[in-house]
Structure formats: C-alpha cells, structure tokens
Amino acid sequence: MVKTAPLEAKDETLVAHAVAGDRHAFATLLDRHYMLIYKIAYQWCGNQNDAEDITQDVCLKLSKAINSFDNRAKFTSWLYRIVLNMVRDMQRASARRNKRHADLMQISEGNSPASQEDAIATKELWAMVKTLPEKQCDAVLLVYASELNHAEAAKIMQVKESTVSWYIMEAKKSLKGLLKNE
C-alpha cells in the first residue's frame, strides 16, 4: 500500500511519506533543502562555521520535528521558522558568553571576500541590520535578503502582513538613526 514518493514529488508529499517511515523521502527532503537551510542560517548569523553548525542541528531536529509538520503552511515557510528558532537558540546560548554586539562585529572582518566597495557597503548594512530588535531584523532579512514578499514573511513570523510592513518601517527609522550616530 505504501508507494515510495517519487524524487520530484512535492515537499508536502515527501513529508507525508517520511512520517510514514519512508527514509528515501526524508533523504530527498534533506538533500533538496540543505542549501536553503544553510543559506538562511548564514544570512542570520553571518559566519560560515555557525551556519554549518546550525544547519546540522536543523537536519537532526527535522528527523523528529517532521512528524509535527501539519500542512498549514508551505514546507519551506515551516522550515524557515525552524531555522530561525535554531539561530535564536544558538545566539542566546552564545550571548551568555559574549555580548551580542561583539559577536556581530565579527561579520565585518572575516568570511566573504571584501574586494569591492559595494560588498563592504552591503556588509556594513548587514551588520547594522543585525543590531536591530529581533523582529525587525527578521522582517528585514526575510524581505530583503531572502527576497520574500510581505505575505510570505508574515507567515513565517506568524504575524499579520501589516505587522511585517510596520517592522520594516521601524527598521528603516532606526537604521537612519544608527547611521547618523556614526
């Protein structure tokens, strides 16, 4: 009675099969979304090592969490939420050791090649976005870095669409303030 889900099956179908015990379906899901998980993690934490740690944690977590996927949101939206939660968990753990700001400053030195002026500007902006309150930071990164529309971002953040727009407005205001202080 169980059919193995085809490789090109939709995420939601693969999840259903994985929940029923089909390990190929689960493997396909991981394979398909590894890069997305990693990319989200990187955009939020800004360094490769942490991003890979988080990605691994998310993969492990999925083995159990997959059972609680309820089809109410798109699989990728659901995945976003899991990754973001994991990022927060990690950041909270490390915040106990060093203050968040110091941690975030690591971004500006470091990982990606900083050859062009534009890239530097991007990085500066990125670092500043990370100093914003959590929700504003999430909203900005979802909309501008992940290039999702407000509706999708709202689903992931589990708030209303108008709230996302409001977060972004607030973020823009505080960014202006931050830049003036410089």
Added chain:
Amino acid sequence: MNKKTKNLDKLKNIKTPAPSKARRAASIEAAMLAFDIEQQKSQNKNNSRDHLKNFQGNTITRRLMSIFNNPKRTWIMDMRIPVGAVMVGMVILPAAWYLNNNYSEQKIQDSPAQEYSSGGSPNAKKNEHTRIENDSINSGQTDINASSKTIIGEVTSEQYSAPAPNVVVKKMPSTSPRMAQESVAVQGFAEDSTYLVDERHFPQPIPSTQDGDRFSDFENSPLFTTAQNPVSTFSIDVDTASYSYVRRQLEDGFLPNENSVRIEEMINYFSYDYKAPSDESAPFSQSVAVYPTPWNEATKLLHIGIKGFTPEAAEIKPSNLVLLIDTSGSMSAADKLPLLKRSFALLLNQLNENDTISIVAYAGSAGVVLKPTAANKKTTILGALDRLQAGGSTAGGEGIELAYQLAKENASNDVNSRVILATDGDFNVGISTDAELKKFIEKKRNDNIFLSVLGFGTGNYNDALMQSLAQNGNGNAYYIDNFLEAQKVLGQEVQGTLTTIAKDVKIQVEFNPATVAEYRLVGYETRALKREDFNNDKVDAGDIGAGHTVTAIYEITPVGSSAVMTNPLRYESETKVEFSGNDDEYAFLKLRYKLPNEDKSKLIEQPVPVSLAVDDIAKVDAEFRFGAAVAAFAQKLRYGSNTNAMTYAEVKQLGEGARGADKFGYRAEFISLVDLARSLSDE
C-alpha cells in the same frame, strides 16, 4: 550615508560561501541516523500501544510480569505482539548501532585525512540526539532506548578511546566549543553521500501504514440494462465518514484503500445549495438535472439532489444525548480521546438548558460517568469529560446496553433521544460478535432512539463495524480526523447531526426503456434495496437530518448512444412486453420517507422529462457540477486512475469552476486533495 538605508535591497547581495561538502554529508548522515531511530521508536510505540501503556512500572521485567500475572488477559488477545516487539527492539537497535559504528570505525581507518576533534566526550552529542524528548514515559520504549543507549555508549567510547594508529587528529576551527563537540559525533560517517541510499547498516523500519483499519469489501455498482431491470431501489445515505478518512489518507501521503472509498459518502460530504423545500408539506425537496457525463461523452448523468428543510430553532425539540465514549487503551493517542474531548466541548456550545447530556464510558467495565445533566451546566460536564482516561480493554457491547438504557429512561415524544458513540472501533467484550450487536441495535431502533457513530484515529479503525452499527441503528456515521472535522459535524452542521427530519428515506427510479438503454447508479453499493422493499415500511433505510443534502447520481446511456455496452437479445423480440411508448420521459422518480415519530411512510413522485436534459455541463448549476466532480474523483480513487477517462487535472478544473460561495472552504480543500491524489498516482 542615507543612501545606504534607502537601499536595503543591497542585502540580497549577501554572498553565501559554499558549504563544506564534508559537513553536508555528515549532517545529512547524522539526520538519517536520527530519523531511523525516531522511526524505530514510533514503530515500537505502535506495536505496544494499548497494551504496555496499561501497566505502570519502572522496568520491563516488572511490566512483563504484570502481563503474565493478569488472569483476565488471555493469549487469544494479541499480547504476544508487544512482548515480541520489545524483544525485537531490544535486539535490533543495539545491533544496528553496533554494525554501524563498526563500519564507521573501519572508515576512519581507511581514510587517513579524516578530521576529528579531541574536545569533550565524543558520544555526548550523539546520545543527546537519541535522547527521548518524548512525553510518554509510561510505555515500554523508554526502557528499550535506555538499554540501547547504554550499548551505544559502550561501543562508541571504545571506538574513540582507542583510535586507530593512522588517524590524524585535527581540531576543527569553530567559534563555539559546543558546536565542535556536536560535529565530531558524526565525523565518522562523513564524506560519503552514498550512505543516503545504502541501507545495509540500518534496520529498515516498516512504514506505519494504516493497515490495521478494517473495511468491508463490496462490489462496484453494476450496469443494468433497462429492458431487463428497469427499476433501481436504494436507501439514502448521509454518512460522510468515507470522505474524511480518504482525506486523511491522502494528506498522509497514501492513496486510500479502495474499500474505504464509498462514492456516495464522498459526494454527500459536501453541502449543496439545492432548491429548499417551498412549504412544510414535505420535510425535503428534490431537484433533478440531466447533463452530459464529464467522463464519458456518450452518456448522461441523471443527478438527484435532495435538500432537507431546517426547522426554526424554536421548533427543534430538546435533545436527550447519551455520549458513549470508548476509553480503552488504544484511545490514548492525541487524535483519539484528547480530540474527542475537545469535540464534545464544541457540541456543548450548541446546546442549551433544555437539553440533557449523560456520559457512559466503556473500557474494562462500563460505567455511567455523568448522570443526565442539563447541558448548560458546562463545568460539570466538561469536568466529567476531562476526567476520562484511556486504559483497559473494550467492553463495547456492555457500554452500548447501558447507554441505550440511560437514553430510554429519559426518552419521550418531546425530546430527540440519541446515543452518540465515539470510538476507534473495537468491541471485544460483552455482546461481541458483530451480528449480535447489530441485532441489539436493530431492536433499540424501535424505541425511537437514534444513533450517531463518530470514528476516531487510524491503525485500528473498524470502519466495517461502524457502518453496520450506524446503518442498522437509525444512525449516521462520521469520521473525525481532526478538529476542523469535529467543528463541521458538531458545530456548523450539528442540527443535521442531531435532528432527524425524515427517516427511512428510500429512492426508487423506474427507467424508461424507450429512452434509456442502460443505467448505473454511482456509488450506494452498500445501500441497495430490493424492489419490493421500497413499499415495505418494515425495511430500514437512511435518515435525513435538518438541512442535510443528499445526492444520488445515475449514469444513463440513452437509446442509440455509441456507449451502449450490451447487445440486444436474439430472442427478445418474441417475449418483448409492449412498453407504454412514452418517449418524452427518461425515468420516473419515487421517494418514500417517514416522519421521525411515525411508522407509516409517505410517497413523493416526479417524472424526469427528456426535455430536462441540457447538452453542455456548463449549463447546469454549479452545485450539480461540483457533485459531478466529486463523483469523478471518488470513482478514480475507487476504480483506479485508468478506468476513468477524466484526468485528475480535468477533475480539478471541473471542481474549480464550481466552487460557488464555499463558505467554509470545504470545496477548496477538495481541490487540494485532487492535487494530492495526482501527485501520488502515476498521472
């Protein structure tokens, strides 16, 4: 500087460095391992559900002892399975770990450049991930995992404490020491993504299908030649259980078992906006349409829609409800007893001080949990519901007797008396054979006590028995797969569920051989009646609730159509009876029903003129088109994709074009189910 802030768009230029391939393989590998353990755990849980949970204790030994010491438990019941599963679990899990770790040790020796960190205890993280974050400490798995964990610990620490001589120990650069520890646990399996498809090293978990669910086998409705069998008789059916069960299967990623697909229940799940009864002379009105079959150009559909009237709130008699609740061990799953409690809380909101509720629980011994209580005493009722706990075996028969007894004590002509049975479908003590139960329910029918059967859960679901109870007990059957479905049955459509406006509703259609060569009733296989049963008031049939709609669809092949399947008989002309010669009617429709408290049936008659037929399906009302789409979908699921000339895409298109107001979104959900079915099928 301001330029920068305006241009948040720049953030999309963040360059993500390529992830390490080794880390990727390691992470996926670790996740697969965790997945396998997770599956093993849930499989063990499935096997031991209902049994081990009933016994408290700290060790497996004590638990097994208590099973053996219980004289009431006989070996006839499947006690051997959980014990066996425990044993298998105890052996397979550690064995798999052992194999796996041995293999990875070998890999470390094979690849000299293998990295691995020396910080922390190497197996700490692995154990952390195998840790049972599970809430159910009361089942046997805890012990299984505990024992396997110990062995894992031994194997891995041995492996890491005696590294092979050619392993290069290299500390991984990492900002967080915690993370470094975590990653080491999986280093051993790194750099070989072929593990993904290599299953030698894992116990292959058996997918947990809903194979334990029981359905009765039934034949597909046959094609009749009008000349030989001009009369078709059947009982209406307002059950919807089949649709919600099928929905659950599809949402879980399975094409449903064909016997779980009852086409008429799929169609009748939806409420159709047929013409409402214009006066109160009859409790319902019927609408008829004839239009081309969407899956066969050469035939037509004769679509009969029945809509029951909705009495004014003031006219509805108070309800005398007895909730008969299965609290056997198997009901402890989240989608059973907990969902049931929330569902009944919904029902409570629909009742008032004139209604009474009593609760009978059955499991081990049947008992009255709540004596008849006015429905506005919510705290008392909810408190009683809340105290219900799953445990023990299922004395359904006894429970049913008690429930009917309680219902009868409070029954009168001024109230609607109804027993609502909520169960996953097992009766194994008391009146235990299905036939005996049926007889009992049939007897109770005469006391004007109605029955509703609410099915819950999968894996153990006894659809066959539920159907037979509901059909024999003036009842209706629903399958509650989630809270939304509870809301539909016990919230929005509660009047239909609780208030019967006409009972023993039968339909008889006489086809005109001058215009119809062949016909086939779509669905209703389990509801067929003999021709003479139509006029026999002693023969039971389905009931219509307030506001219910019932749909019956015939596929008819007009005389002269290319789709006629049977050849004329060689000797027919000699024996041929002269037909009335009337060729402006397709058929003659007759309906019989009884009012809820009456024993004598009433008759409604109506011809189906040929002039009613339209030449394009687009010309009929959306309500009819949607019904046709559901019929097509159900037939594809039941008969297999290939027997129906419509593709899932076409079914979807037909359904989408007929969504109507769709106030509660059920039709939109149907369309997504069609998509799901398509992705699961070969289409």
